[in-house]
Amino acid sequence: MYEEEIELKIRELPENLRREVLDYIEFLIKKYRIREDKSKKFRFDWEGGLAEMRDKFTSVELQHKALEWR
Incomplete structure (x- = not known):
């Protein structure tokens, strides 16, 4: 479509x-x-990053904590 026009302009x-x-x-x-x-x-490089918190918090509480930490 534009190839010919581009080529002409480049030649100039x-x-x-x-x-x-x-x-x-x-x-x-x-x-x-x-x-x-x-x-x-x-990327899943964050996966398991809060595993040590599993016994201390529920998943919802971990989500709230993650928001605080950001």
């Missing part, structure tokens, strides 16, 4: 600016690839 640029455009394109690809990767993965 001097060589040093073409390199800048290429750098920017690479930056955008990395930026959005990282966002997609992070949004797809849900």
Whole structure:
């Protein structure tokens, strides 16, 4: 769709600016690839973090404590 228009615009640029455009394109690809990767993965590194509190509090009380600790 936009490929031809982009190519025409890039051809009009001097060589040093073409390199800048290429750098920017690479930056955008990395930026959005990282966002997609992070949004797809849900981490469970917190799991079991309050296990030692299990005997002292109910799950609801632990939720309230967690909110306080944040």
